[in-house]
Amino acid sequence: MLVNNAGIAYPGSFLDTPAEMRELQLDVNLRGVINGMSAVLPAMRARGRGHVVNVASLAGKIATPNAAIYTATKHAVVGLTESVRAELHGSGVRLTAVLPSFVTTEMTEGLPLKGIPMVDPKVVAGAILRQVRRGGPALVPVPRWMGGIPRLAAFTPQSVLDVMRHGFGDRDVSDSNTLRERYQERLRGLLRRPDEGEA
Numbered sequence: 001m002l003v004n005n006a007g008i009a010y011p012g013s014f015l016d017t018p019a020e021m022r023e024l025q026l027d028v029n030l031r032g033v034i035n036g037m038s039a040v041l042p043a044m045r046a047r048g049r050g051h052v053v054n055v056a057s058l059a060g061k062i063a064t065p066n067a068a069i070y071t072a073t074k075h076a077v078v079g080l081t082e083s084v085r086a087e088l089h090g091s092g093v094r095l096t097a098v099l100p101s102f103v104t105t106e107m108t109e110g111l112p113l114k115g116i117p118m119v120d121p122k123v124v125a126g127a128i129l130r131q132v133r134r135g136g137p138a139l140v141p142v143p144r145w146m147g148g149i150p151r152l153a154a155f156t157p158q159s160v161l162d163v164m165r166h167g168f169g170d171r172d173v174s175d176s177n178t179l180r181e182r183y184q185e186r187l188r189g190l191l192r193r194p195d196e197g198e199a
Helices: 019-047 068-087 121-134 144-154 158-169 178-192
Strands: 002-004 050-055 093-100 139-142
Touching: 002 019, 019 050, 019 068, 019 093, 019 178, 050 068, 050 121, 068 093, 068 139, 093 121, 121 139, 139 144
Parallel strands: 002 050, 050 093, 093 139
Antiparallel strands: none
């Protein structure tokens, strides 16, 4: 099995995100997943068994202001997972995308997430283990009850969605606090030493 769990986020508006941070998110969040899948799937298909779990995000189904590139990469991971799963149907190889809400890790430290459901990394790990042991759907939201939100959004008037997203987009996502500064410095370190760091 392979669990693709690499991911970084640089919060801020699309226009304010430096080009190098756009590229870094694409490299880690999307190209990293593609490279991992490319490395293991040929042998899995030859054996007739295997399981790839791509850790995406609920942002892969819900547009998230001030995280446009992150959201785009997670949408891509969801689409990639579903497409390759269909291609390998009947081969004995399974693919699953796990879609957590915001997870309590260094990546979310210092972000203005008051009132937004947070998930412990152990809960995400438990969801991954359940899928590997029992199988299941292509997309697995964590927590499970949040899986209905994208479906609800499909029936919500656009004007209401715009108001809700605007409210989220108005939250201050500056890196002017110590926790954010520490994480942002790690990201800048990846730009300086792309082969030596991990986020």
